[in-house]
Amino acid sequence: MLLINCPYCGERDQSEFSNGGEAHVARPKNPELVSDREWSEYVFIRANPKGIFYERWVHTHGCKKWFNAVRNTSTDEILKIYKLGEEPPTLKDFKNTPKTPSGEPKVGSGNFAVKKL
């Protein structure tokens, strides 16, 4: 159960929020000038990394404000939350987190061996 620190309301349970997928995907300025392929990339394709993920959340059952977060999708740890328009942290800020950590243990499947940052 994620605990999300809404930059406007404070820490709240994940059930108050909705996720908006990848952050910083700009809508083409002149849609009519882009190709079908480029347009489909914008509409349908979003990053889906196992590891550091820049994403959007909205406090649906609260202030209804959108904001950005950086989360490790292999551990669900939220590493950073920042408002729209604020400079996103660079990947270097999270350099200890491999992009696709292979979390699963060598044997069995229990005890998901994820290293804490």
Added chain:
Amino acid sequence: MKKKYSFFSVLKNSLSYHENWKKMWRSPEPRKSYDIIIVGGGGHGLGTAYYLAKEHGLKNIAVIEKGWLGGGNTGRNTTIIRSNYLWDESAHLYEHSLKLWENLSTELNYNIMFSQRGVMNLAHNEHDKKEIKRRVSANKLNGIDSYWVDKNQIKKLVPIMNTDNLRYPVLGASFQPRGGVARHDAVAWSFAMRADEMGVDIIQNCEVKNIKTSKGKVEGVETSKGFIRSNRVGVAASGHTSILAETAGIRLPLQSKPLQALVSEPIKPVINTVVMSNAVHAYVSQSDKGELVIGAGTDGYNSFTQRGGYNIIEDTIRAIIELYPVFGKMKMLRQWGGIVDICPDASPIISKCDVKGLYFNCGWGTGGFKATPGSAHLFAYTIAKDEPHVINAPFNLNRFISGRLVDEHGAAAVAH
């Protein structure tokens, strides 16, 4: 078939204290190169290898699995099998699969316990009713056994269901008698066994780290056990598919999300069919052990932790208690999560891509198990012939560019 199973083989082995059973599959070390590499040792991947060997005569194949066979969504789903999909493309795909299911135990000589106890999809409002009736009509014309059943017929099939005294009363349902459930693990094991018998190398605990390409062609895969060469690679790694695709420079329209399920303590038989309700998010069947097997909804965010929000479990259990007041005293025994890869149109991808020799089988979202033999069969065809079968042709990657989607969830809007 080298290993033959029957009542007599069990009897014979019992006399030798069950000490002479043979290994179901070998555990070979990977060779330097293969004609075809399948990434992902779940039902889809193992099935693909099986059909490649059996129907296309290709034997120099490796299935590479990061963990253990069937340990991903194959072993984590609620095992529902049906083919009553709305669009022709989907209906043909899942019906193709259902037909293979019906003969799979015999074909593989391993009882995967396909139990055709029927699948019911409930309507809780007028809009549901219209949608379901439309789907039933389309199913019938596609030659699929699909019926509209009214409240009285539902009561007969599932006497414990509360149809009237609940917030969203049950108004009717679609029913597919040929639908049902199967023993998920056994599907992976038996495909593995028969593929192995035909010479397929099944390599567990070997993680594919990236797909190597050169000049638009596949060259092989880099694994935790070293580089393995192959100019044909099929990826069937569910939640992890898009990550592997990216290593080959392909961006797939997939998002990996948590999907949860749970089982109750085992009780004597009480519900004899599979009941699904999209409107209130509750899917339930009773296993042959007596546990209620319950599927919950998907979480809205991307995650690879195989864990979801507790609120999702709560919502599902609430719906279950609404529909089945006798389950108030039931107890949740285990809950778990899987990682489902979802396409924007809620339909799968079984397709070639811009890289020659690279094929994808992914995007099954919450519905991959029921497609296992069908998907594997068509994926094998696509890899063997380097072109899609007519059934999986619509499930190509290009549809997201051209706009010809197979939108299986579009019909969810609520009317005026």
Added chain:
Amino acid sequence: MSALNNKSPYVIDDQKISFTFDGKKYFGFKGDTIASALLRNNIRLIGRSFKYHRPRGIYTCGIEEPNALVQIPSEYNDPNIRATVKQIYEGMVVESQNRWPSLKNDIGSINNLFSPLFSAGFYYKTFMGPKGFWKKVYEPLIRKTAGLGKPPKKFKSKSIHFYHNVDIVIVGAGLSGLLAAKKLVDTEHDVLLIEQDNFLGGILKNTKKIKTINGQKVNEWLKKTETLIKNSKNINVLKNTTVTTYNFSNHLVALEDKSVGNLQEKNKPELVLHKIRTKHAILANGHIERFISFRNNDLPGVMLAASFEKYIHRYGVIPDNSPVIFTNNSSTFSLVKSLIDLGCKPQAYVDAREKKQIEKKTLDLLDTHNIPAYIKSEIEGCDGKNKVEEVSVRAKKNNITKIKTSMLCVSGGLNPDIHLFTQSRGLIKWDSTQLVFKPNSSFQNTITLGSVSGNFSYKKTSEEVNKKLNFLEETKNLEVKLDINDFEKFNIKELWETKHAKKSLWSKSFADLQNDVTTRDLKQAVLEGFDRIEHLKRFTTNSMGTDQGKISSVNSLGIVSKILKKNISEVGTTIYRPPYTPVSFSAIAGRSTYKFYDPERKTPIHPWHVNNNAVFEDVGQWKRPWYFKKHDGETMYEAVQRESKQVRRTAGILDGTTLGKIEIKGKDALTFMNLVYTNDFSKTKPMSGKYALMLGEDGMVKDDGIVCKINDQHFIATTTTGGAMNVLSHMEEYAQTEWPNLNVYMNSVTEQFATFNISGPKSRIILSRVFSDIDFSNEKFPFMTFNKFNYLETEIRILRASFTGEIGYEVYVPPKYALALWEKIFYYSKDFDLVPYGTETMHLLRAEKGYIIVGQDTDGTVTPIDLNLNWMIGKNKKDFIGKRSLIRSDIVKENRKQLVGILPLNKSENIEEGQHIIESETLSTPIRKPVKMLGHITSSYYSPTLDHCVAMALIKEGRKLIGGKAFVSTPNLKTIPVQIVKPAFVDPKNEKLLS
């Protein structure tokens, strides 16, 4: 032998309680569990096993119980209840499970005879032929044998949820948990101490291992400590509460049983689910003893040694006066001591360890009291009918000695209870000295204390507590001196199973008691290649019972590691899946059930609808009148025909309050609206409305409604009822994330206005009477204009619009005035026969007119062009959401499905919604080959005005086919010949609408 009156001196409560087990009445004492009470009455046989229906008894004294599961008919037939946990109360009715006709004579036990066949994977290898037999014969039979308990009865729970936000949670109030709590007394940390049992103290009360603490008797120290904790300003204590789940972000879920030892009260919550957010979680939840597999290790009379000890000290019942004790580790010293202190003499002591490994204290005790000691020996097996009668001790290789006894106490070592720790995703490691899996590193803010850390000796408890908790602010070092009567240092010899003396098809050692998994099954599974522990579990069902293998799963790993000749840590463990113990569905659901399942939204006119025999339809959360029954016998069809006819003849009124209303304001409101809707509002005159379409970025119709422009900086948009929330979210998302530079704000005003749709030829005159100061003439109040008017002390808005094709008006009124105004409208329309109508009539009227309903005539795959709504697309606009998608290669093709009208050639025939349009007149049934479908009927109604059915359909290349013929299927696979027409059946030239 124990008897009710021959109890140990440790019993606390003398109150006698009666209950029944399988119809027979027994007595126990208050505080007894079902198990302790039955043991008090010398009952050993409690139930039957899952597969072989073998007789089973009480194996443990707590939540880890695999065998003694019972049904409680006095509590809605609650199944699979652990007899070792559930406390008795006066009049409780208990029944054994999985037996027929009786526990002693169970027909199912015939399975035991065929057990050599029922090996691992039996079902996978059999029942495959002949054809059809699986489906018709085998599978139904197999399914009948499923399950343990019988289904429960209908039950309405009162359970609730309780939320905590704390700094520290301590799980377990045994010695370490209490010391941790003591350390935190009166600090600024907000602490929650959670104990599974109904008292604090754990091991301090369940054993006599600790004599004094700081010189005080244990009970005195406990009392003082409890008072100290209770009086502390910062510590809350929850008893009878089990932490079941440890989620990410230090979110814990705990289940509190509110009716321990009592019948559940009807009007109070029987269970409370605590949902806890904490900064730190201290796990001090102890350990669980494990068993050893030997021949017939499942017979009633075999019990874990520490459980036996707990029955003595906790419940004051001695399960047996002279049991045989079988151990491979230090922990059984205290059992020997406890028995001797009570004047009981163990029949024999069997220890697998070398003599030098065994505690001197133990050897001395055995020696002093002349207890036969079998050193470096093991139990080969035990025998007896329905209970232990004799055990076989193997001293040297196959040198078997038989000893008559009725009870065998077993200890195979201790398992730190790491379930919660691994749920938190902490890492564990194998300790090859103590032979345990124990915590290695935490993933979250998790601290483990005491035996869950693998620290079995009490000597170092306070040292550990200090070391691990001193980082917490305000804590001081605790000085604790313990006088311990237990082993000094834990030692153990590796022993997971003992070999059978004789090989027999029928002899069994169990690896999992509840699921009847034998050690032979494990070996067979490994032979067949299931050497990964997850495979093994799934192939054999090992540790998949309701106890999740708490006393046995490590043993299975041990056995498998031996076969594979691997270190146990290389075999690994399976995932410990939440919950820790099974949790009632009712508790998980909490109060959001029954009438609180989902709120019912009602309009201000709802009471009037009820009084006027409205039949309601659920639309989202809203209750909307579907149709109004004029008299009891009137069918829906009749009502809808009557209502729609009357709207076209005179006038009708619909409660349209549920439609979403969104107010949009800001300097850039016009720019924004031009981006989110297909329409161009630039030239729209102030105070007029426009029918508007909203697309998703994929170009598909998402919603529609009327957008009213007050001026370029102020709009009010209506949405569909179900789409209201989505449309607002959609707008917010784009305003905030895509175009933050635009000055625009929006808010839902759905609840701030009730909306009445009045339409029909007489609607103008009716409204003129109601609002005598407003000029409703066509000149002053033309179609698609609106205005604000003063009404009483408030303001209302009236828009001239129509969804029926007749002259129509929408009146927006604050809810407070709504019902009175609604009644007023009826008062002024007496002469004009105003009819209230519901959603069904609305649907019919708009279909006659050819208006679409988003969600019925569209399904997320339909573009405006498909709907012939090109005229709604602002041609001069450079961009709007979805525009680019409309020119993708497959979207511009003419072969898409398009909206058309459908009329039956034979006017008396009725077309059903959802049916499909096909080319062929006949269908050969049963259908084996897919039939080509051109499209489907999206809407179909019997028009009373035209006296035949009118329908709309989405058909492939529909526009080209207009004027042509086709066929529509029926549910019975017949066909109806139809004509394809333009989708407008009434007033196609809008003469009535604009009049």
